[in-house]
Amino acid sequence: MRKFKADIVYTLSSSPIENGLVVTDDNGTILQVKQYESEENVEVLQGAICPGFVNTHCHLELSYLQNKLCEKKGLHEFIKEIEALKQPASAEIEEAINTAYQKMYANGIVAVGDICNTNDTLNVKLKSQIYFHNFVEVFAFHPDRAEAAFAKGKKVYDTFIENKLNASIVPHAPYSVSDKLWKLITDLATENNSILSIHNQENEDENLLFTQAKGKILERLKSFGIDTSFWKSKGINSLQYVLQFLPQHLKSLLVHNTFTTENDIENALKTHANLWWCFCPNANLYIENKLPNYSVFKKQLNRLTVGTDSLASNHDLCVLSELKIIAKHAAIFSTQDLLQIACANGARFLGIEKQFGTIEIGKKPGLVLLKNLEQNNISQQSTAQRLV
Numbered sequence: 001m002r003k004f005k006a007d008i009v010y011t012l013s014s015s016p017i018e019n020g021l022v023v024t025d026d027n028g029t030i031l032q033v034k035q036y037e038s039e040e041n042v043e044v045l046q047g048a049i050c051p052g053f054v055n056t057h058c059h060l061e062l063s064y065l066q067n068k069l070c071e072k073k074g075l076h077e078f079i080k081e082i083e084a085l086k087q088p089a090s091a092e093i094e095e096a097i098n099t100a101y102q103k104m105y106a107n108g109i110v111a112v113g114d115i116c117n118t119n120d121t122l123n124v125k126l127k128s129q130i131y132f133h134n135f136v137e138v139f140a141f142h143p144d145r146a147e148a149a150f151a152k153g154k155k156v157y158d159t160f161i162e163n164k165l166n167a168s169i170v171p172h173a174p175y176s177v178s179d180k181l182w183k184l185i186t187d188l189a190t191e192n193n194s195i196l197s198i199h200n201q202e203n204e205d206e207n208l209l210f211t212q213a214k215g216k217i218l219e220r221l222k223s224f225g226i227d228t229s230f231w232k233s234k235g236i237n238s239l240q241y242v243l244q245f246l247p248q249h250l251k252s253l254l255v256h257n258t259f260t261t262e263n264d265i266e267n268a269l270k271t272h273a274n275l276w277w278c279f280c281p282n283a284n285l286y287i288e289n290k291l292p293n294y295s296v297f298k299k300q301l302n303r304l305t306v307g308t309d310s311l312a313s314n315h316d317l318c319v320l321s322e323l324k325i326i327a328k329h330a331a332i333f334s335t336q337d338l339l340q341i342a343c344a345n346g347a348r349f350l351g352i353e354k355q356f357g358t359i360e361i362g363k364k365p366g367l368v369l370l371k372n373l374e375q376n377n378i379s380q381q382s383t384a385q386r387l388v
């Protein structure tokens with residue numbers, strides 16, 4: 001049994017408890033959470049305790065790309081640079097995955113929605129203490145490539161399933177999935193009642209492609225030798241187009257949302273009540289040097305989550321460092337809100353809220369110590385460290 005006393009405990013299932021006490025068994029299951037009175041054998045900590053973090057958008061398999069790509073040059077240059085890089089040996093890829101996994105564990109991440117194009121992360125996940133949901137990503141701009149792209153993804157998906165790991169096949173982005181590929185994805189998702197995830201409005205050109213059939217995305221696809229001649233303007237933006245395909249009853253996570261407007265959100269919610277939103281601020285700064293307008297998402301507080309994206313576009317896989325960027329740029333969120341985004345909401349999206357997301361008796365959510373707070377709130381100097 002372990003007893004932790006901290007200046008404040010953010011349970012996320014109640015108001016924060018000042019001078020709080022959390023008691024766990026040896027496996028980390030919560031036995032008691034309350035205000036400290038006079039218990040003995042207590043580990044006295046300075047700072048706040050919160051539940052383990054849920055990182056809803058990561059690409060662990062890309063960890064070998066850390067510090068390999070230039071910053072702030074825009075998504076087009078970023079993708080071109082990735083395409084031009086030579087893949088290292090598999091031992092190097094696996095070592096980078098392992099190192100990144102250890103870091104996520106140490107800084108308090110307990111569950112991850114992980115985008116996969118390969119099974120490179122399988123070995124780490126088989127012995128993982130972090131919960132993973134594998135979003136196997138498929139893409140093919142040209143409809144003639146739909147079946148081959150889906151079959152490739154299905155193979156990766158089947159391997160995860162055979163190994164008893166959670167997985168679903170998901171679309172990469174609005175601009176990289178043909179109508180035909182969408183049908184294959186959503187048929188399987190509907191059959192399995194899966195959760196879905198898609199990169200959304202990460203870049204201005206995405207909307208331009210759909211509203212006017214113009215912009216850098218078409219140029220890039222052509223430069224890769226892809227036939228784009230069939231593409232016509234859809235007269236609606238990328239999010240509106242995607243919503244025609246996303247099954248309304250399934251939970252769908254829209255990732256990035258850098259160019260999403262208040263109007264986009266309101267319109268989307270008219271047909272899709274089950275939308276969730278993920279912010280990846282460090283990756284947004286790394287690639288596009290532009291952040292979403294967080295204030296337009298305030299009403300969606302219960303559906304907001306946070307992701308680290310990959311080490312290709314981030315210096316660390318640390319949920320707290322994402323929260324710091326949001327706190328710096330959006331004063332609308334309190335520390336309690338930010339932690340709800342980072343813990344409870346992500347757990348609900350992944351469907352693992354019975355174990356994760358809040359500090360409640362009987363759950364095993366992991367515990368994180370937040371240090372260097374300012375009046376019990378997250379500051380730019382705050383640090384996170386896993387307790388349990």
Ligand SMILES: [Zn+2]
Nearest residue numbers: 059115199309
């Ligand atoms: Zn991503």
